[in-house]
Amino acid sequence: MTPTVAIVGRPNVGKSTLFNRLVGKKLALVDDRPGVTRDRREGDARLGDLEFRIIDTAGLEEAEESSLLGRMRAQTEAAIGDADVLLFVVDARVGILPADRPFAEMVRRSGKPVILIANKAEGGAGMAGAYEAFSLGLGDPVPLSAEHGEGFSDLFEALMPHFPHPDDVVEEEDHAGKPLQVAIVGRPNAGKSTLINQMLGQERLLTGPEAGITRDSISLDWEWRGKPVKLFDTAGLRKRARVEDKLEKLSVADALRAVRFAEVVIVLLDATIPFEKQDLSIVDLIEQEGRALVIGLNKWDLVADQPGLLKDLKEKAHRLLPQVKGAPVVPLSGLAGTGIDPLMKAVMQVYETWNKRVSTARINQWLSEALEANPPPAVSGRRIKIRYMTQIKSRPPTFALFGNQLDALPKSYSRYLVNSLRESFELPGVPIRMLLRMGKNPFDKGRK
Numbered sequence: 001m002t003p004t005v006a007i008v009g010r011p012n013v014g015k016s017t018l019f020n021r022l023v024g025k026k027l028a029l030v031d032d033r034p035g036v037t038r039d040r041r042e043g044d045a046r047l048g049d050l051e052f053r054i055i056d057t058a059g060l061e062e063a064e065e066s067s068l069l070g071r072m073r074a075q076t077e078a079a080i081g082d083a084d085v086l087l088f089v090v091d092a093r094v095g096i097l098p099a100d101r102p103f104a105e106m107v108r109r110s111g112k113p114v115i116l117i118a119n120k121a122e123g124g125a126g127m128a129g130a131y132e133a134f135s136l137g138l139g140d141p142v143p144l145s146a147e148h149g150e151g152f153s154d155l156f157e158a159l160m161p162h163f164p165h166p167d168d169v170v171e172e173e174d175h176a177g178k179p180l181q182v183a184i185v186g187r188p189n190a191g192k193s194t195l196i197n198q199m200l201g202q203e204r205l206l207t208g209p210e211a212g213i214t215r216d217s218i219s220l221d222w223e224w225r226g227k228p229v230k231l232f233d234t235a236g237l238r239k240r241a242r243v244e245d246k247l248e249k250l251s252v253a254d255a256l257r258a259v260r261f262a263e264v265v266i267v268l269l270d271a272t273i274p275f276e277k278q279d280l281s282i283v284d285l286i287e288q289e290g291r292a293l294v295i296g297l298n299k300w301d302l303v304a305d306q307p308g309l310l311k312d313l314k315e316k317a318h319r320l321l322p323q324v325k326g327a328p329v330v331p332l333s334g335l336a337g338t339g340i341d342p343l344m345k346a347v348m349q350v351y352e353t354w355n356k357r358v359s360t361a362r363i364n365q366w367l368s369e370a371l372e373a374n375p376p377p378a379v380s381g382r383r384i385k386i387r388y389m390t391q392i393k394s395r396p397p398t399f400a401l402f403g404n405q406l407d408a409l410p411k412s413y414s415r416y417l418v419n420s421l422r423e424s425f426e427l428p429g430v431p432i433r434m435l436l437r438m439g440k441n442p443f444d445k446g447r448k
């Protein structure tokens with residue numbers, strides 16, 4: 001799908017000139033439909049390698065003064081409704097006039113991505129007006145001269161993030177009605193088999209060295225409160241890996257297999273010896289595979305009498321496992337059959353988080369606040385410029401960050417953004433991916 005871009009603004013800011021420049025020589029096809037769209041022009045535009053449909057709301061500039069504003073507004077609303085991205089144009093020389101404000105308001109209310117353009121800024125003219133444009137609250141203005149063809153490189157960079165990136169086209173399957181895939185992993189003797197047996201309410205998982213042994217993870221169909229669940233167990237392989245020195249390696253490889261099948265992974269810790277090295281590497285693995293995570297503190301029956309332990313272990317979990325910050329920590333006893341309901345509730349909850357979608361408007365609202373609170377640093381004299389962020393997929397939540405010089409973005413700054421995202425949009429216990437997207441700007445061969 002080709003994106004649609006609308007040019008919006010009060011009369012005389014230079015919308016038609018911009019339209020003509022983006023559509024190119026073979027001028028504006030004038031759309032002759034009646035009603036609101038009568039005066040609007042649409043065309044196929046190109047900027048660098050970006051191709052899009054463009055709508056101009058400029059046709060009314062010669063209309064009669066009395067009827068102008070109302071029609072212009074209606075037309076602008078319609079154009080905004082049809083567009084994926086808005087170019088809001090102001091006159092950098094004249095500055096911001098009261099007449100700009102109602103249009104700015106419409107743009108803001110739409111919640112659609114907007115690029116603020118300070119037009120008529122040829123040769124660096126009208127900078128005062130460009131600064132004034134900040135006051136509209138529509139972000140950084142892009143200084144441009146539609147007439148003289150200046151500033152189109154910056155316009156390209158501002159526009160590029162709003163176009164689909166070939167790598168970002170992800171097919172989202174329909175998961176409704178399919179069983180939730182849950183893996184239970186953990187060190188040998190954490191109590192995985194015991195828990196699964198308890199869940200199934202029957203001795204389905206055969207214990208003992210020769211039974212139930214298969215190279216692949218075993219999957220078992222279960223139901224929790226009417227919801228179908230497929231459980232992936234990793235106990236089987238462990239049973240044949242009795243050789244001590246092979247134990248660690250095998251159980252991690254085995255966990256990996258189960259993790260890959262799963263949507264949500266329960267990491268079962270032995271509450272009497274929690275957070276062993278192997279537990280931490282299993283969590284790393286889950287993070288790398290992008291799965292949602294719940295931490296089960298098993299054998300709670302053995303430690304339930306220790307006051308403050310749960311609080312301690314929760315704190316420890318959040319400190320030792322920052323990559324999945326906020327993952328639910330649930331005490332349980334597979335042997336006694338307690339805590340299974342809270343465990344499954346937590347599973348459902350992180351599953352939802354894992355599938356969560358945050359709207360682009362909300363993300364960018366958050367982003368501008370996050371950037372203001374803590375601006376990105378300068379590298380070799382040039383400030384890293386972050387322009388825009390959007391969620392490109394879920395399962396796990398994955399965001400694309402657009403800007404300049406992002407390859408120089410310090411890890412600590414990426415972490416800051418991810419942590420802030422996690423908090424602001426309530427994404428605990430799931431890996432968060434943030435991909436950096438720098439534009440290959442065809443106008444900008446000299447720089448970077």
Ligand code: GDP
Binds near residue numbers: 186190
């Ligand atoms: P797996 O290797 O993770 O599958 O662990 P198992 O399920 O085979 O359990 C290992 C040992 O821990 C067995 O002796 C179990 O009886 C014991 N165990 C498992 N769950 C619990 C529990 O909740 N409480 C107690 N006290 N012991 C447990």
